Amino acid sequence: MVQPHSKGLLAVSSLDELYSVLSSFGDDVLFRGQVTHRVNKNGGVSMPTSFARHGCVPPRMLKWFHYADSVIRALQGPEGPAPSEALSQAILQHYGWRSFYVDATSSAAVAAWFASHRYSSSPRLDVCEDCFEEGVLLAINGARYDLSGEATGHLYVISKKQLSLCGTGCVDLCKDVSSEQRLRFFAQHACILGPLQDELPSQTVIAHIEAPVSALRGFATAAGYDSTSNLFPSPEEDPVLKLLLATPWLMVKSNGGGLRMFTQGLLLPQYQPIYTKHLPSCVGLYSGTWVDEERTAGDKFLQTALFIRVPEDHAYGTPLGTFRFPHVTALLRARSCVVIEFDGLFRYAEFSESSTYDKGVVLTASGDRVCVATLNVDHPGMQARGHGVNLGWHYTMSADGHWVRKAASEDCPCNAPHRHVQHLCAIERLEGQLADGSAIPPGALSVRLTDG
Numbered sequence: 001m002v003q004p005h006s007k008g009l010l011a012v013s014s015l016d017e018l019y020s021v022l023s024s025f026g027d028d029v030l031f032r033g034q035v036t037h038r039v040n041k042n043g044g045v046s047m048p049t050s051f052a053r054h055g056c057v058p059p060r061m062l063k064w065f066h067y068a069d070s071v072i073r074a075l076q077g078p079e080g081p082a083p084s085e086a087l088s089q090a091i092l093q094h095y096g097w098r099s100f101y102v103d104a105t106s107s108a109a110v111a112a113w114f115a116s117h118r119y120s121s122s123p124r125l126d127v128c129e130d131c132f133e134e135g136v137l138l139a140i141n142g143a144r145y146d147l148s149g150e151a152t153g154h155l156y157v158i159s160k161k162q163l164s165l166c167g168t169g170c171v172d173l174c175k176d177v178s179s180e181q182r183l184r185f186f187a188q189h190a191c192i193l194g195p196l197q198d199e200l201p202s203q204t205v206i207a208h209i210e211a212p213v214s215a216l217r218g219f220a221t222a223a224g225y226d227s228t229s230n231l232f233p234s235p236e237e238d239p240v241l242k243l244l245l246a247t248p249w250l251m252v253k254s255n256g257g258g259l260r261m262f263t264q265g266l267l268l269p270q271y272q273p274i275y276t277k278h279l280p281s282c283v284g285l286y287s288g289t290w291v292d293e294e295r296t297a298g299d300k301f302l303q304t305a306l307f308i309r310v311p312e313d314h315a316y317g318t319p320l321g322t323f324r325f326p327h328v329t330a331l332l333r334a335r336s337c338v339v340i341e342f343d344g345l346f347r348y349a350e351f352s353e354s355s356t357y358d359k360g361v362v363l364t365a366s367g368d369r370v371c372v373a374t375l376n377v378d379h380p381g382m383q384a385r386g387h388g389v390n391l392g393w394h395y396t397m398s399a400d401g402h403w404v405r406k407a408a409s410e411d412c413p414c415n416a417p418h419r420h421v422q423h424l425c426a427i428e429r430l431e432g433q434l435a436d437g438s439a440i441p442p443g444a445l446s447v448r449l450t451d452g
Helices: 015-022 050-054 058-076 085-095 108-116 160-165 213-222 239-244 326-335 417-435
Strands: 009-011 029-034 102-105 117-129 135-147 152-159 170-172 190-193 205-212 249-254 260-264 306-311 337-346 356-366 369-378 387-389 393-397 403-405 446-448
Touching: 015 205, 015 213, 029 108, 058 085, 058 239, 085 170, 085 190, 085 239, 102 108, 108 117, 108 152, 108 213, 152 160, 152 213, 160 170, 205 213, 306 417, 326 337, 326 356, 326 417, 337 369, 337 417, 356 417, 369 417
Parallel strands: 009 205, 135 260, 306 337, 306 446
Antiparallel strands: 029 102, 029 152, 102 190, 117 135, 152 205, 170 190, 249 260, 337 356, 356 369, 369 387, 369 393, 393 403
């Protein structure tokens, strides 16, 4: 028999009772499953966002946001609308990073699976070869779900009406996202609730069902959820996961004359033990090389440019759009060509099959006009094999450093203006550093600026 308790708790003791309780709720509800039950300081159910639980790491957050948006654009085409905040945060939430949302599901069976399985992760080292057959170590965040060792699990019923009354947004990703492929949040019948400053209002949880793990597992299995792969499709099935896994790798250490170790640019939990012995050329393994150091006498365009080396995170973020760059303008009037070079490889998801990456932003001034273009590198495997400058966009610079977009016949003809707008992030960051007193020695051809 179902035992009702205070604060909406319903204790069931069998699979039949679990079916009976769940059948009493209508369609105006969502579900969430947890292995452990948490309460807040007021005694209500505590469901904090992942940002509230783990905190914010701004450089990593900006990088995750970039690749989440980039993946969406790659799937819908560069001329599609800008990705919504909710969809970007859904990718962050479901593929391994943090968001301002709490995830839920429209499927009680999915919630029952999560209520009966515990997450764990452990590092894994794969010995592979890059595209030139040079040995490397890849550090991977291996993840898994195992049947919970607890006696009971917890399934929560969330009222859509109460969400509305509390002003909490609810996005049903299965209805609001269009794709014929098996994305992770489709497999999980996922919804995201928020954005939230801290946690989900506890009054939106109208029932807390405590049930034996065996009953929860049986309920999930009957609906077809009997393994991790049912809820976490492989990269071959899920193009979002495949594109996120295509981000460049970063060297974490070198064993002298031995193998170099790399970790993912985005450290995603990987649920399938995928192993690739011979990596394709589109897998970039970055160990800190600089185009600045590769300039030669024959490189006429960049030979006399001022290179300003900056952290990789200068590439990420959303431009403020002020277009006021008095310090950068003054620098350009004195130096004519300035290259902002990132300490890392930057890529858009639509180029995941290529070995070419963005490495910085090239500013070339002539009179009151400046061209803003991409510095790119060809970086198959661990080797940087050449660099160049793409076509850019042109702006006019006023005497007080205000820039105005001025279309020109020499402009890049691509149909992806967001890539050119993204350059403004690096320019804004450089402007801020120069305004704060970061010095550029007269006559210098290379300087390094840090966030510190």
